[in-house]
Amino acid sequence: MGVPDADKPTLLVIDGHSLAFRAFYALPVDSFSTRDGQHTNAIHGFLSMLLLLLQNEKPTHLAVAFDISRQSFRTREYAEYKGNRGETPPEFRGQVPLLQDALKAMGVRTLEKEDFEADDILATLATRGAAEGYRVLLVSGDRDTIQLVGDDVTLLYPNTQGVSQLKRYDTDAVVERYGIRPEQYPDVAALVGETSDNLPGIPKVGEKTAVKWLGLYGDLDGILAHADEIKGVVGQNLRDGRENAVRNRKLNQLVRDVELDVELDELVAQPIDLESVRPIFERLEFRTLMERVTKLVTGEANGNGGAAPVPVPAAEAAVAEAPPAPTSRILLDEELATWLQRATAAEPAGLGLSLDVVDGRVIGAGIASSDESLRLPWQPDRAEYAPFEAWLASDAPKIMTDAKGQLKALSRSGLAFDGLVLDTLVAGWMVRPILQEKSLADLVAFYLGETVPQSDPALLVPEEGMDAGAPEYAWYTLRLAPVVLRSLSESSRRLLAEVEMPLVPVLAAMELRGVTVDHAELAELSSDLGERAAALAQSAFAEIGREVNLGSPKQLQEVLFDQLGMPKTRATKTGYTTDASALADLQDSNPHPFLGYLLEHRDATKLRQIVESLDKAIAGDGRIHTTYGQIGAATGRMSSNDPNLQNIPIRTAEGRRIREAFRHGPEYAELLTADYSQIEMRIMAHLSGDPGLIEAFNAGEDLHRFVGARVFSVDPVDVTPLMRTKVKAMSYGLAYGLSAFGLSKQLRIDRAEATQLMKEYFERFGAVRDYLRGVVEQAKIDGYTETIFGRRRPFPDLASPNRVLRENAERAALNSPIQGSAADIIKIAMSRVEADIAARGLGSRMLMQVHDELVFEVAPGESDVLEAVVREGMANAADLQVPLDVQIGRGANWDDAAH
DNA sequence: CGCTTAACGTA
DNA sequence: CGTACGTTAAGCGC
Structure with missing residues (x-):
């Protein structure tokens, strides 16, 4: 088994729909699409599997069977057959004709038959093949095809992971897996039922019971004949449901003599003509698959340098066996x-x-x-x-x-x-x-x-x-x-070599260093917060006259909407939101003390949870060693986990107490923090070339005051705090694709005012609007966005007919060059600063990165030199149309070091 | 027990 | 109906 029988020709028959569908769900649809938005994950997965099969099984004869429609003799007999299947996802439907085109270009015969399903074609070819002396390999994701397995017929069945790994079922494997012979499988399936085909079976009867009964009474007819002898609820279920079982059995019997206008010898495998394959693969943007086809055709399938092959146990071997490495x-x-x-x-x-x-x-x-x-x-x-x-x-x-x-x-x-x-x-x-x-x-x-x-x-x-x-x-x-x-791309290769690779050892070093965190401080904070949370919970319970779990959105919904009769909030998948902003809205419209206690309780428990997880993460050396995800974010940013040090609270006084627990180590004098001020707005100024914004940064004036003066047509000194707040929210929101609606909601102003604010803004800073518009337009043409340094991010959904998906992709595309360029810049700075510290033989060290901020541990006597090194490395990491401003602070802990 | 969801912390 | 992350508890289904 598993080894080709040299005397026999091998006939490979694949259930096209079933395998393409498996591939569709196995591969992420987002990652396989062409620039113009055609999804290709099902095609890619299918062809990848086919190439492996061609390489490993070397079939002499070959065909792929497809269903013509959902209608077949089965649906005529039982209208509900497969009736529970939802709409085929549109992303899948379009791929089938392209797959058929690709197969045609590869010289692979496709078969269809009106009124029958692909599995019936498999059954017919398997029966004929076995009779005519072929070794038959069937590939299907439909379990009904198990009935076809026999001495000369092997089923290759995809596992849950996807279609590149196929489990090989010959008679022995079926017996081992199911405890029955292949031809008994339809009887089992008839009793158990098949949810995916909308064929209910006998309630409470699973595989185990069905197999047991088959052992006792031989076959389904035998079981039904003895139905009266079977005791208990299942016995009654069987007697009640016998018609279902009989119907299932009739429907799951595959037809072995479909009239096909093809003879087996017409299915002989054709040599692949690379020149006819190339255009369709190019259309589908299948580069690596094209290389694999080429290798297959030119016979370099293994590339193992002629080393001795490593034997693999054939019985359990997946079809997709890699060529062996050199010994x-x-x-x-x-x-x-x-x-x-x-x-x-x-x-x-x-x-x-x-x-x-x-x-x-x-x-x-x-x-x-x-x-x-x-x-x-x-x-x-x-x-x-x-x-x-x-x-x-x-x-x-x-x-x-x-x-x-x-x-x-x-x-x-x-x-x-x-x-x-x-x-x-x-x-x-x-x-x-x-x-x-x-x-x-x-x-x-x-x-x-x-x-x-x-x-x-x-x-x-x-x-x-x-x-x-x-x-x-x-x-x-x-x-x-x-x-x-x-x-x-060339620019990506340069970014890889000059930015990402030098960063790898730097991050390794930072993770090893860790950062000292004071356990006693955290413990005290945790107990403070715990007491506060408990008191707030009691106050909240007193207001509603009962105790609920304040951490359960479900229970909160009962309290708010049923018990207190508050108006319904924004809908979520499971009900109505109880998030902080919705609760604040409720507090405005329906003031109730419970709401206030709940919000404060949320605050306290959230902080405590962060404190607890940090405390648990303190290692034996008294330090927390996070793990940075260099490949964490699609924009190019890094992430931090175990624990996440990039979301330590800062906005509230309580939150800052957490930062106070971050200290310098005993051999060091202090912590130093350095952050880029308004780096995203500066990048926006650079990318848009907006003269007003560029002037704002070059003037060295407070950005939001400057912008506020323009937007509201007043002198900078006359910009009120409220005006500044509005303009600041506007500026930052722009880089995220904020709408007038979103702006009004955030600032709690009415729509008209928000619209007016945006209008004024764009009149004064028109190049910003043009730039943001242009980013999305260009991305729709290219299929990707690029940062200043050429880092690319693909956006297949920009071409989606689904409005929600498309608009989400538009906002992400808008933001990506900005967030991504900032990420590029700080990564460059990190490598430079690390190298400069080493070159100068300093004892100070870089410990953390928080997107636009770096935290250092300062060796005694190095404060000034380190500050100079850091400032120089960060400010000169990129040469933009506006200066990069770096703010530096120093102190005994992280909070004090912030400026 | 493993998975998904809602919620929320940061830039 | 604002981007990018990671973590947690609750709730659900096995």
């Missing part, structure tokens, strides 16, 4: 030194590297060149590994996947490191910043169309330091590099 060797001492030297010279782009990490420490490594790989155990202070250590520390180019964690392990293990030229995970994110590929295995699946063999973690023996995975990981990483790089 790895272990080299030490002189041999290792020689190999590294030679391989480095032979691979100017770099060697693949993957480190084995256990408990945060290095225990081994895999290194790959394009045709060889090394497996290295490693322990500290052993001379035989010296060449490896020297290579790691040298600037010899290295390519890794998800390097940051591995760099941290190197550092913990006392190993110096340099020469990271490419992290394929970061590169993959730059290609598709709405990241689907979160691991090496994902990247390999997407870019190489292969499956990384799963090593069993239970089999690893860490003490030996010989994780079998590392050499293969290194080898996959090396192979990924050119494929991923080819998918990047």
Whole structure:
């Protein structure tokens, strides 16, 4: 099994709709679409699977069966058949004709038959094929096809993950999985029912019961004949529902003799003509798939350098088996030194590297060149590994996947490191910043169309330091590099090399450093907040005469709308919102003390929750070590988690007490914070070239006062605080695609005033309006937006016929170049400042990044020099039409250091 | 137990 | 009917 029977031709028949539909749900629709907005995820998934099948199964004969419509003889017999299926998603429907075009271009025969379903065609071809001496492979996501499995007929069934992994069902596998023979399957299905086909079965009868009954009475007829003997509720259910079972059985029987105007030998697999495939693949923007087809045709399917294939257990093997990596060797001492030297010279782009990490420490490594790989155990202070250590520390180019964690392990293990030229995970994110590929295995699946063999973690023996995975990981990483790089624009490649790659070791260092947080301070704060919350809860309960869970929106809705009879708020999926702004509105219209207590209680519990989670995150060294997500946000921003240090409260006095708990370490003198002031507005000024805005920044005057003076036609000194507030909200809202409605809501002014405010604003700053309009227009043409530095973000939904989706995409597109450029700038600044600190031999260190702010720990006596270094690095990170203003503050804690 | 939702903290 | 994130508790379904 699993090995082609050399004597027999192989007939491969695929249920087209079923597999395309599986692919549609397995692959994110957002990530697969062409510039003009055509969704392609189902096509991509289907073709990817087909190529794997062609490569691995080498069928001699081949066909794909489609349903013509939802109508068939089954729906005529039972109108409700499949009647519960909702509308086919429109994003899917359009893909089927394109898939059929692509198959045609590949020379693959498609079959349809009026009044029958694709599965009936599979049944017919399987029956004929087995009779005519073929080995038949069926691919379907419909379980009814299990009945077709036999000596010469194998079913390949997609698992829940998607369509690239197919489970192989021959008779033995069916028996093992279901405990019955394939031909008994329809009887089981008839009893159990099939929700997806709208065929109710016998209530309370599942697979287990059905199989048990089959064992006792042979088949469905036997079971029904003995229905009176079956005791209990299920017995009664069976007697009540026997008609359902009989009907199900009739409908799930596949037709094995559909009249098809095709003979099996007409289905012989055609050689693929690349020139006819190319146009349609180009239309669909399938670059990597085109490469895979090309490789398949030109016979370079494996690319394993002729190394000995690694045998795989055939019984459980997925169809999508990756070509094997070269067998790895272990080299030490002189041999290792020689190999590294030679391989480095032979691979100017770099060697693949993957480190084995256990408990945060290095225990081994895999290194790959394009045709060889090394497996290295490693322990500290052993001379035989010296060449490896020297290579790691040298600037010899290295390519890794998800390097940051591995760099941290190197550092913990006392190993110096340099020469990271490419992290394929970061590169993959730059290609598709709405990241689907979160691991090496994902990247390999997407870019190489292969499956990384799963090593069993239970089999690893860490003490030996010989994780079998590392050499293969290194080898996959090396192979990924050119494929991923080819998918990047030139400016993105430059951004990757000059901004993202230098940042990787910087972030690793920041995470290792962590930041000191005072436990006692947090504990006191937590208990203060806890007491306050409890008191507020009691006051709230007293108002309504009962105790409810104030944290439960559901219970709050009962109190507010049923008990207190307040007017309904904005609808949510599950009822009516009880969020803070809605409660504030209610307080205006229907004042009630309960509302006030509830809001204050929310505040207190939210803060306490943050305090608690921070406290729990303090490590043994008294410091919190967050993890930065370099590939966290689609705009280019970073994220922070475990814990998130980028959302520490600041707006309220209580919140700032949390910041007071962030301290400098004992060896340091103080904390220093540096932030860009109004960086997004400055970027807007730069990108729009608006003379008024540019003047505002160059004048060095308070921005909002300056803008307010223009908008309200008064002198800057006469801008009132209220005017300033309005203009400030307006300015910031612009970069987010704020509407007049949104502005009126936020400022609690009426629509007309908000509209008037926007009108005045745009009359004075017309270039801003033109720019914002232009961004969206250009994005609709290109399908993506770009930052100042050329970072791209695709926006497939800009072409969506769905208004909500499209308008959401428009606002995101509006914002992306602004937020993304700011992210680029601070990333550049971080690398520069880190390098400058090292070059000057300073003891101060960068600890945190909060989007437009950096926090440093200042070594004694370095305050002034550090301030100069930071100011210089940040202010000169980009050369814009307006200056970058950097505000710096210093203090004993994070709050004091804010200015 | 795992998943989704509402709510809310930051820039 | 304002972008980008991460975290939490509640509630639901298995």
